[in-house]
Amino acid sequence: MPTIAIFFGIVVRMWHDDHPPPHIHVEYQGFEALVAIATGEVTQGQLPRKVASIVKEWCLLHQTELVDNWQKAQHFEPLDRIQGADRD
Incomplete structure (x- = not known):
């Protein structure tokens, strides 16, 4: 699963051809969550x-x-890195 951002120890990933609705996978110190792109929830x-x-x-x-x-x-194309909240 491609990593698209890392900031403050938070790792953000996105799978290719993942199920809707659009979301990201977030990991932080043993915690894992799916976060909706539309709302950030x-x-x-x-x-x-x-x-x-x-x-x-x-x-x-x-x-x-x-x-x-x-x-x-969704089209199995390479994903872009996105600047983290720490500007890294």
């Missing part, structure tokens, strides 16, 4: 409250890039 799994807040803000800020990556993933 955790839809499955769990993240610490502060991490969920950071991911939501980041997701909404980079929504266009995430949607573009989702479309590429």
Whole structure:
């Protein structure tokens, strides 16, 4: 599963040809969650409250890039890295 961003120890990935609705896979210190691209909300799994807040803000800020990556993933195209919340 391609990694599209890493920031503050948060790893964001997206699978190729994944199931709808558009989402990202987020991992942080043993926590795992699916996060909706449209809302930035955790839809499955769990993240610490502060991490969920950071991911939501980041997701909404980079929504266009995430949607573009989702479309590429559906066609098995290479995904673009997205700048993290720590500007890395």
